Amino acid sequence: MDPVLDDHMHLDPVNGRGVEACEEFADHGGTHLLVLNKPSWHYGVEVEEGGDFQTAYDHTVDVVRESNEVLAGRAWPVLGVHPALISQLVDRGYAPEEARDLMRAGLDTAAEYVADGRALALKSGRPHYEVDEAVWEASNEVMRHAFALGADLGCAVQLHTEDGEDFTEVAEWAEAAGIRREHVVKHYSTGGVVGPTPSVLADREELVRAAERGIPFMMETDFIDDPDRPGAVLGPKTVPRRTRWLREEGYDGALERAHVETPRMVYGIDTRATLE
Template sequence: MNDLGTPVLDNHLHLDRENQGIEAVKDFHRLGGTHLLVVNKPSWHLGVEAETGEDFRAVFEETIALVEEASEVLRGRAWPVLGVHPGLVTRLTDERGFEPHEARDLMQDGLSVAAEYVADGDALALKSGRPHYDVSDAVWEASNDVLRHGLDLAAECDCALQLHTETTQDLSDVAQWAAARDVPRERVVKHYATGRLVGGTPSVMSEKEYLEVALEEDAPFLMETDFVDDADRPGAVLGPKTVPRRVQWLQENGHDDAVAVAHVETPAQVYGIDTQATLDG
């Protein structure tokens, strides 16, 4: 195992026991990775075509089970992040005949079920967002209603909310909604960020070009791969070895302070987790 001398957290990846599953965790561990935030896969990828909020429970339970197995492998541990993928709105409206408000209600109900796990201490944070592609005004508004419900739940659970959104470096609108609910801005986490963000904490895709932007910003950030663990898309989006490799690259280029920010300080600030204290048990 490669010991990088620091906690190494991948802030957003997916695991699927029908694909690489725990083998991906072993790859991450062998290169020096210590901690994972495992986000449930989109419900339909696991064969769940939800009719009610309760139908998402099987997806969440599977993610929690995988996290427990991952924690057995890691020097640190893994945590679940649970929610409803915003792309579900299109699957519901375009393929299953839902009206936008009906899709909204189902997705909000699924988020409420996810929040039960956070409230009970079985998950760390929530996941929501809005489509990253063009949709109708009605679908966009329904999606923003779902996102705002996620913020309501984050306020109730005192937790962070990871967001899948359009490509942007400005989430000022979401920051205003968070402020209205007393959700600290740093707990609004933009997954798949490109290094710079107004209105929340960027979870930076671990490409060197995006990390270089984050270094220039000199602000709190996280690192992620968005590994999707799909046999039809091997290595997509980035492979599970990427974050440890990028941490080593940062260290070799004299950016130890940035490594501490991304893997110790920002996780503590955003999620209230101690990646240093949870190493080796």
């Protein structure tokens, strides 16, 4: 058995399928998962201080523990603050700078989980939709704080950002904070992203673009685990299925990069050694 890693999946043990979705992934040949916490508001938590983020983080740690019982490989939590939170906070009456500080505090809390080994990496980013200049700048400051934490912890940072392919400036910010650009992952990437390491949404055309560029990349579904949106964004079976398709198309070297070499480079994980 070869490793098959989904780099960005949500598992919601409270409102969604939770470990059952992981079982579907495993049944179709998936072996390793990075599980991202859902935003706190999915669990009915209105955050007011850094500790309020722990509810979402703890649910993620718990579902990863359950997932490790069903995977041939293993799962790891990636914890942090969803960038859309800033808009919710501003709508609640926070100034952008106050929202920034609360989101930084949420990242500080996530960093405690990484520091003690309960999580593998951090997540941050900036809104993927139009916002005013003050909110945009505050969001960039939150993201730069995540880079500083990642540098201190020696861990990777996954980013949720706007669409696009040239994120060279973001990679330069990471390097200025002391984190190598390859340790920054652009979640929901196309195959043409430059700057951070692309985590390519498992679309055939975009995976082939990444494969033929010969670059380090990973594959993801961004499965949301929302009962109101079953299968969104892509279902748990998708990365194993796309992996089989790429193998049939002769992209063995690209699959070694996506499932073994890039996860080792970015996160320091060994997907072969962690296979049963």
